[in-house]
Amino acid sequence: MAYIAALLPDPADREALEAASNPHELLFAETWRELQRIVRRQPISLVVMDLHAEARKDGALRVFRFSQRYPLTPVIAWGDADGRELFRLGKAGAADVVISRSIEDAAIVREIVVSSLGRGLGGLLEQRLRDRVDGDGRELVRYAADRIPEQIQVPGLAGAFDISISTLERRCERWALPTPGRLLLWLRVLHGLRWLMEPGRSVESVGYQLGYSSGAAFRRAIKATIGGRPTPLRNEEGFERAVNLFVSECGRDGAGGGA
């Protein structure tokens, strides 16, 4: 389950998004300002924004401002847009668009939500592990990555696949993945680093959102995986280095392979 923040003033639109977003949790904002506040405070994986939520405001420009501020959080633009507006939305950085005509079709909205969530960490890791880990292993990583915001733990992960913890451990070994505990540790760190790259987030707040008791605990997690302190990692190069390190722990030649 991921957190999705939405600015959709129309109750029918909210209903349509709810119908298509199961099992993800929706957090509705009443205003643009509140939407930003939610994104700052919660580990949001996706934002849905009605282009016409505010009178006399340029919806595409709002999408642009948001994408500039939170480049790692995909935004779905919602509402009616002519060709010119669609063109501008692409330039503004929208991850996708739900056209008014599609709103009543839950299947289309669901596909758009799922594919936009795929632009997040889970999708990125699934792609990067393609040559190193087989499909079942990637599915586990994807599932776990998507549920980090819910603070998933090893028993929950095993339960989700209807297996015992020891079976999950054996499967991780077979799939050349780190142990379940280390996998979740890595995913928390990677999630945390992504959030830290966006403005307005402190190590303490991100650590807390990830389920750590303090910022110090989150720092220790970074040290145990990547080594060093979080500050030098708060940029794209740092994040990329962290992803590469994680990927190198997976696969037959990685640490996970022999673990």
Added chain:
Amino acid sequence: MMARYDRLGPLAVPPRERAFPGWYLLRDLEGHERDAELSRRARVRFLVARVLRRLAAGGFEAVPEESLSRQLDAVREELGQLSARDPERLLVARQLHDLRDGRPDAAMSAALTLSEWHRQSHSTYAAEEFARIAVDLAEAAERTRAISVATRGVARALLTAGLVDSAREQAERACVLALEGDDRVGWIDAMAELAATYRAANDAAKATEVLAMAVRRAREWGDERGVGHALLAQTEHELESGNAAAGVDLGWAALRALHDRSDRLAALSLLARCFTRLGLHRAAARCHEIRQKHVADNTERARIAVALAQSHAAAGDQARVRSTSAAAVKELNAVSTRIRAGLLLDLAIAHVQAGGADSGRELLREAIALARRDHADSELHRAEELLASLEQQVDVDLDPPPPAPPTPTALRIAAEIERANEGVVFAN
């Protein structure tokens, strides 16, 4: 809503992998964002692309039938924004109809048809996007041959957009895929596309080499249709390289090697162009007349009709110019604005050449209006320049450069074509 000064306008274009599905075709709006008509069309194209992309992304079985049907209905409704006789509307409506049952073949064919239509209309981003969608659809259906055909479409779209290196990469990929799919004729067609990219880069020698290899391999395989296709590609190459007499020889050889009706019509089309370059207008006109009876595609029919009028004009046959151009104008109603503008300009020139300055001026005015509407700058410039000269009664040199002298072989073939009946399009 859009501010008077659009802050998003100057932003850099996002890389393809970051843009949302179908967005790239909207780039045809670049520089014309305030054109409401184009904006409407762009939205329709985007919605069609979304249907096809959805089939490609989810796989053909994954899209619920009811949802697909509803999505198609929504696009159909949207088409209502275009006028009832709008050629793009008619074309898209046909493709949507074929998509109803979500068959991979129908989806791939729709994507390629739309790509080619947009390519010819110079909507190069739409052309590329639809061709790329065709590749994705073919990949989703795991059909290597179809992937090769669609990749060739991408190469053609990129070449039209002037992206020669990218086009070459795609053409090379199409060659590899065709061989993987054991599609020999497909490989030869991909080689022809590859040669076109070398020609576009002014490397005629390399293009000649590529085509010679294609002919040699086709002969080694003993594949007669393959040999015919390779000869067609060589004909086009000679024609584009200014060697129309050699083109006639090759085109004639291709015609005799090919048995498929569409292949033979393609050979006649190239022969007609070669004859025109050699000043053999009666033979060119005969090719057009024969093709006119067998071609169904609206755009091609319009091109043939205008080419026929041009041949008659070049031969100095005023009466026939008048009669054929009336038919041509009718055919032009079924083609895209951009193509119509260009063909009206050609028709206007034919009229002026045949001494019909008044009707020529009328056609030019129509061409100017259409070119302006469709941002067809080169057509607009040429038409305006010509109209101004005609109105100021300044002598305009409309005659094409003097033809290269035809060889005896070319003359013999031209004479044979002039005597040919319609049966020439069927297998001999």
